[in-house]
Amino acid sequence: MKPLRISSRKADSPDQLPFISSRRHFLCALSAAAIGQFFPPTLVRAGTPPKPIFSDITAEAGLTWRQFNGFSPDRYLIETMGGGVGLLDFDDDGWLDIFLLNGGETPRGRSEKSLQNALYRNLGSGKFVDVAVEAGLSRVKSYGMGVAVADFDNDGHQDIFITGFPNCTLYHNNGNGTFTDVTADAGLQNTGRWASSAAWFDYDRDGFLDLVVCNYAELSFEGVAPKCEYVNVRTYCEQRAYQGMPLTIYRNNRNGTFTDVSRPSGLDRFVGRALGVVAIDIDDDGWPDLFVARDASPNLLLLNKHDGTFVDAGLEAEIAFDMNGNARAGMGVDAGDVNGDGRPDVVVTNFSFEFHSLFLNRGVFPFEDWTRASHLAGPTRADVGWGVRFVDFDNDGLLDLMIVNGHVIEVIESLQPQVKYREQPLLLHNLGNAVFEDVSFKAGTAFSQSYLARGLAIGDWDNDGAPDAIFTCIGDRPVLLRNNVGQKNSWIGLRLVGVKSNRDAIGARLTLRGGVRKLTRWLSGGSSYLSSHDKRIVFGLGNLTSSHPVDVEIVWPNGGTQVASALEINRYHRIVEQVTK
């Protein structure tokens, strides 16, 4: 049984869809009603422990796939760096599906069975089924790292770009549940480079998505691998043993091909170990900028100069180095307005004892290092962080933080008693004014267990308005989380469809006004680590009632402004860009 599509209306009207209740919730409601028939309500409440914020439903959902990392005695660094996950509705059925990218083999790290990526189709019932083979996505062509999903050719279907070593791959969505490898035609092989995260964004605002690729470091499986030891135990070398690489940026030629414009854009000058990237308009000039998190290389804040070039303002913004001039081990990155001032702030995950960083954007340089003031330093002190995402998990209107962690040195616990090899994910609740409280202890079993987590993607895969999550783990199964609390508050979801702008509307800025609330969100490109998120924007509205309809102002990526008024809450809306002729 197929669920309702998000929209069956014409794409050129700012339409509003009827509230969609998932079958799962419908069944839950039925079950509750049935239980209520046999037991008095008080007894039911007394016997039911409160649900955690998130439930780990990996097994229940049918996710059995495991990542293979090519773990070997050579300890190639790439073994401990992958891998990505993408949330996308590949079959346009209104339900988010999950693409899981496998790692790969190394010369002495071979798999007993053939390696496959997974494409879990969301059945809408809380169950998923792997259709990677049928979709033509199963084959592992390179050592896989990251996933960047977007509709690069504006045909209405989500395409998939895969980063890795020594090649990247672009899969075009044929719109019939299958994909075609169009890498060579598109010119996106990125050959010879170890690519990590990538972000789709329209840097020249021509209505077609361009692509920036973070290249991490020089790597070769030939010859002798760099050898490093901790207390006579072979382990991964520090990142600095690997020479960094320049960024690559590809301009979309609007015909299915891309041109490498790294040199004319100036991005090829930025050589370093880039791992995470988010594309967002940092300086509020209407053009998308890039924040690049780099590992033991200074972070970059690449401001779009509107002429196809970028300039780094990392030093001016004071985000490049720590206070001692050391480049931190930047991994994941995300941007969002955590303090309600309408400007995108930035979070970066780092290595243990560096703290994950939170930079507040006050509208002038430098950014304010808000790490300690936000209480982010304490909970992240001993962690090695990777995937990260601002997410309003309880829909109270304030962006919270989810972070996944995991160390890279197997013997670390014998060296640093306070540091663990496998680490717990973190859920930090925004108390207002960008001050966070660690609520991991009540976030469910997944937050009390330890993982070698890497990628993290956020998306509402059960369409209940409460953002869910999935994160990947080295050499292990992913962890799929269902949000149990977001539905308790009001919310509103928006799916933007660009017409003049790129169809995914990546780069759009949305400002919601409802009651006394004014919330700003962006549809950013990239973010987190190696992962790709739900492209719908969900605004948490707290206890706002349905008698308070909300207005949303959308500044489209091409600069046009549109206001969607009196939107009904607690449902998704599909909003199509209005084009003035």
Add this chain to the structure above:
Amino acid sequence: MSSRRIRPFQIPRRFVLPSVLSLLCMALLMVHDLWARRTPTQDHASLGISLAKQGKLPEAEQELREAVRVTPVVALYRAQLGSILGLEGKWKEALESFQKAIDLAPENLDFRRETAAVQWQLGLMASAEKNLHFVLAKHPGDSGALLLLGLVKERTGDYAKAVELLDSQFELVIAQPDRTVALFHSIVQSGQQDKIARVVDILRLRASDKLWTIAIGRCIQIAAMGGDLQTAEAMFALIPSDDSSRTDVALQLAKLLYNRGQVHQAKELLSQLAAQGVVNADLQALLGNCFESERQPGLALQAYRRAIEVDPSRIDHYEDLISLLLYLRRTNDAIALVNRALAVAPNDARPWVWKGNVDLRRNASKDAMESYRHAAKLDSSNADAMFGIAAVYFATGQSDAAIAEYKAGIARFPNDERFYVGCAEMLLASPDSPKLLAQEESLLQEAVKLAPQSAEAHYLLGQLALQQSRLKDAETEFSLSLLSDPDRSKAHFALSVVYRRMGRTDDATKEFAVYQDLKQAEESGTTAAMTAGKP
């Protein structure tokens, strides 16, 4: 890197004693004149003097004490007793005896002069000067008093007057090496360069005399400290090549030059000695320091190794080499050397501290902790051991334990600024740092009081100021930090941040460029070591 510092200039007592002895002898000679009028009491006195002449000072003292006891009102006996006590080095008792003599015979100029000599010896310059002025008021041409007043003026820093007085008694001055040193010192300090040659000529004439070689050594140091390297080198050439003190003098001179930052000159001097076949562990160690200062680690390593080979039992020479090997990330070589040091001195705390340093570098925190603890057990007064324990806590992220250890260090070694700095650094790095600003500031201010040159303390004070947007203060502190340690990359970086915030873009760019160069040099060593498989 270890720092070798020489104490500020002062004329050692061994050079001074002869000046006073000769003056005291005048009192003894004076007794001879009275020898003809013998009394029973005089028997004790004359016997005492006779014994003193034979070098039997305790017996002489006993006889003169008897003379004083029998006839306490005779000032002469008290003066004689004072002279004997002076010869024995019992300066305070000598002064007491002379002062009683003066009480009995206040107009006696000899007693006044002798008393002044003892007061000079005891550093009581004002009293000495008063007595000498008393003598000179009565007898302006008293050469002994003029000479002594010149020495007093040299001691009190009135160098021009000292030159005038000592020059007026030039023949008396050049009769004794220590007086000549005093004159030379006064000439250099008062900047009367034209008078130097005259003294150097005298030294040249006496250079073959062993007693004068020491004086020449002192004068070399004085000239070098005054920046007159030409004179220092000229005087060094006066010391006969076969003189055993030549190496010592050269070493002292080289140390002086090194400590004054004249590393190249120090290195040249040491290299010359080495080329002349001088085999000396201290020489090689200092040569290593010079090479290290000039960023020639390869040559420094060789020199440090030679220092150890010359005298493998000298445990202190291992430290520089181990530190340098660690800096170069040659951890395995450092381990081998530490083991060798431990074999030489297993019960000495220092090699255990070095072992801890090596263990910490190779991330063996448990071993490091054991090493430092063992060092602390062997020598509870070893601050490095306690500092090492705190460093292990620091390195392993156990910040609470580290802070506790630093605080214990402050209590145990209140004058060691490193514990204050370490504690402040831990607090600054803690998640709660913004709440602890006052405590951090207070610790760092204390550190700066103890060690005004502490580059790290100034750097951290700068960071505190920067956090509070006190940009001018931050600039001052970072600049002070760089004065002490110009190669501190992070201070250049921080200064670039300050300048950028001040809008001084050019200065910011300049400082950032320096930071980048230094940082690149630091990291290239790290990368080379990592890819060579040596963590």
